[in-house]
Structures are given as C-alpha cells and as structure tokens.
Amino acid sequence: MFFHISMEKNMQLHPRHFGPHLRDKLVAKLMKDVEGTCSGRHGFVVAITGVDDIGKGLIREGTGFVTFPVRYQCVVFRPFKGEILEAVVTMVNKMGFFAEAGPVQIFVSNHLIPDDMEFQTGDVPNYTTSDRSVRIQKDSEVRLKIIGTRVDATEIFCIGTIKDDFLGVINDPGAAA
C-alpha cells in the first residue's frame, strides 16, 4: 500500500558544496540517498515529493562536514500481511511462481495455488487448470494476497497466496490462444 508521509533525516554535507546553491545541493543529495531505499517500518521510498524544512546546520567536531536535519515528504510503498495486491508474474517453476508488484517481489508457492491448477513444464512453464480455461505464465497479471513479509536492507520479500476467493489471474497475455 502507498503512503504519503513525513520523514526526517540528518544529511551530512561536504564543505565543497557550500555556496549559493547549498539548499539545492542538499536536496539533490537527499534524493540520491533516500529514493529507492527500504526500511522495515516505512517500506520502500518511492519518491520525495517535497522538502518541508531544513534545520540549522551543525558543524561536526574534527571534520568540516555539516549535518542538517531535513524534514521531507515522500511516497512510500509497504506491503502488509493480509493485503491484496496486483502483481506481474516473472518466473514460473515447479515450486510455485514469482511475481513483482513494483519493487516488491512476491513468491506464491504451489501449496497456495488452487489444487485444480497444475504445473506444466515446457518452453513456457505455466500453471493451468485441467480444462485449460485459466493459465498463469510469465507476464500474466495476478491478484494475490500477502501472507508474510520480510524486510532486508535493500528489498522486501513476501509470500503470497491465490487460493482465496477473488484471487488469481486477471489478465493472461496468452489468453487469445
């Protein structure tokens, strides 16, 4: 789920950037450092929408670096247990399939795929029902529910299920066949 929240970070700036464009340089550095990172509490920082306030800089003892406390607004993405998401399938194998919803990778194991869908191996591995009406393959879009999340330093990984009502394939790229 996406959130628009206010966060604060202490940014250190090297003296070579001091000058008339100090604020711009500070904001640029903030964007470079923060966008694309991930934390356990907030999730992925997708984009910084604006800078609220830059506090007074404090010169560090011993080095010439200056620390500015910056308050900024950003859009974050964090998956929750129990949340329903749409995702795009990236890889299918015997154990289940991997799907991606933005920066988050979700694995749906074959235990949590309905029993009437079976794995078909071949040059396009897929899961398909016995009457071939529903098929999950690479680049299919599926709606899934998250049942567990794990946050690393750089990424969030989830386990999902499609075994509930209203979950499963939304759009199949090979459906015309």
Place this chain on the structure above:
Amino acid sequence: MSLAAESPLQSSSSSDDFAAFLDAELDADSSNSSPNGESNDDEEIDLKEERIKRRKVEMSETIEVIESSKTADVNKEKSVLSSESTKPNLCPHPGFIKGLCLMCGQIEEDDGSGVALSYIHKDLKLGSHEMNRLRGADLRNLLHVTADEDHLLKQADLLQDDPNRSLFKLGSMHMLTKLRPFVRTFLKEASPMFEMYVYTMAERCYALEMARLLDPSNIYFNSKVISQSDCTQRHQKGLDVVLGAESVVVILDDTELVWQKHKDNLIVMERYHYFASSCHQFGFNMKSLSQCKKDESDTEGALANVLNDLKHVHHIFFDPALDTDLSSRDVREMLKKVRQDVLHGCKIAFSRVFPSTVRAADQHIWRIAEQLGALCTTDVDSSVTHVVSTDTGTAKARWAVQNEKFLVNPRWVEAANYFWCRQKEDDYVV
C-alpha cells in the same frame, strides 16, 4: 461472505497486519465495516462481468458461510487455509524461502534440517517431508535424467584451437568449448521423454555458462542446473538435491567415482576427448580428436547410442503391458535387466588381465562383465565362449585359438559396457 468473515479473524492475529496498523495510527475502526456492505455487491457484479475466474470459486460462493461452518469438510481446502491463518502453529512449514514459510509466512526458526536448493532460487530451503511429497507427486510420463556436462556433452579447454561452428570462445573465462556432435539433437529428442538436469562438480558460474551454450533458449535446463555448491557432500554427487524419486532417475556420467550411493541409476558414458590437453590430463598418450583432425560421428557416436538406450528404457518403463502400478516401477530394475541382456549367454575367462593372486570376483572388469549378463570363470572349460586376454601367448589364449573360441582384448568388455550391445569380436583382436 467469506471475505468479510475472514478479515476480522486475521486482523487480530499479527502485528504487521494493515488493519491493526491503521487502528493503532488513526484510533478509528472503520476498516471492518466497509467490506461487509461491498462484498454482496461484488458477488453480483462478478457474475455479470467477464473476468477470468475459476469455476471452483463460483461454486464456493453458494455455500453457506457462517464462521463455524468453515470447519466442515465441504470445502476442505478453504477450511485448511483459514485454520492456518488463525493458528499458524498448525502449519507444517514445508519449506522456507528467504526465511519465510511457504505456506503461512512465518519467520523460520532455523534447526538446520532442510535441504538448500539454491539452484532453483538462492534462498530456497525445503524440508525433507516436502521433498518426498514433490518427488512422489511427479510421477507423470517423465523419467528424470541428470547429465554431467563436462566431458560428456561438451569439453572445455584453455588453449586456442581451430574455429568451428560448434566451438565457442568464452571471453569471460578464457576458455574454448567444443560441443559434442549430436548434442543438440539429443537434447531435443530426449526432452519430451525426460525431465533433464545438469549436475556438475564445477563452479556455479561455469555451469550456468555451459547450460546457456547447450540450451540458449533456456527450455531444457531452466532452474535445473546443479553445481558444486549445491552438493550436500564434498566430492560426491547425490540425488538428494534432485526433485525426483530415486526410482525414476537415470544418471549419465563419465565417472562412477562420484556416484557411490547411486550406482544402480548410473549409465557410464565415454569421455569426449576433443582437445589435446584433456588427453594429457587423463594420462592417455593417444591422440585427441582434434589432433587427428576428425570428430566423433554424428549418428554413431556415444550420444546417439545413449539416446537409443534411453529411449529403450523409457519404452520399457512406460510399457502399458506391464501390470504393475506406475509408482512402484523402478528404473533401476529396468536398467539392470537391460544390462543383463547385453552379454547374455557368454561365458568369459580372463587371462593376463589381472594378477592371479587377487580375488577375481572383486576385479572391476569381472564385475562389469557380470553386470552385462555374462558368466565369468577363472578356468577354461568347454562351456567358455570368450577368452579375454592382453597377450596371445598365454596358455588360455592358445587354448582359445585351438578350440575356435573368441579371443578378445579387455576393451571388448568395456565397449559392450559403453554401447550396451555386444560388439563384434573381430574389432577387438588381441
């Protein structure tokens, strides 16, 4: 409606659940009331809209949904899932990926009992129960073949050699690789009959490069390349990391040494010596194929023979005339039976092949001959049909020539082992 009925149960069960988070942050409890009203509308809209939905889901909507009825056996899988989500400690935790249970999403408590299957995904670990279940579930019309790629399907060398269309240069590893003739056809023909794995003792990056050369479109070996880092024991290859029951796996390799525990599943194949350096490596002082400026024959080379053998085994295994159940058939038995037919009816005496002081029955060549269905004996008598010798001057050899028995060198037995058929004795004269 099932959706609404489940969510209040789940929202109270864990701390990173969204509804609980909202409650905590906003001090409001609007999240539970809204799905109740909307879900009935959803049900009607679904039936009219053309969405791709499973028929099973539509059937389940007609089932009475009161919370207590969830435990009824009518819709068994749904009740299992809901009980798992409310009581995660009943989940059998079949395996873990990145530390999360595959079924309930709980964080793993590491007790070291799983098998790391890092060739499928780098953080996948499966418990032994789950591995057995997967192996048992996969007895469709496919046997499994694991092939060692080095020296079997191709050969790599560090020198420069003549360019050829089956010769590839790997810039990143400074190696030259030659594909064995017939390998592409072999893979194409074997793939509808077998699920194929590559199992090598080389490093993972080398193994993946080679798999890419053999299989550029990643059809045959997708997630099925097993390398040295996946082996659970040093210097030994095992079938514990292969997701197939031992009774349906056929192994193709050039050495028996690394497969001590699974010799019955093994078909030994001839090594492919294209480059001169590999001949030196193995201590042969014959010329390599590139030095002789020729290559293995496409249609009669080792790969073509093995393909025929595999087709034969596959045919016997899936023979509808057999009355035993598919899951109780064992490919090892079939391999043994086929092997027994090769030298059936031959009685072999050995002369100057191994010293007479050692126990004859322990000798390698004796055992190979017995596996191939021949009877072996130490002394000559009238029932002996072949004398295997390295020297024409021995007493047994002269006896063979006198009594018009076949006198062959030990390579005849080895050739029978490689080609799985009785070779012409005239080609192996001493």
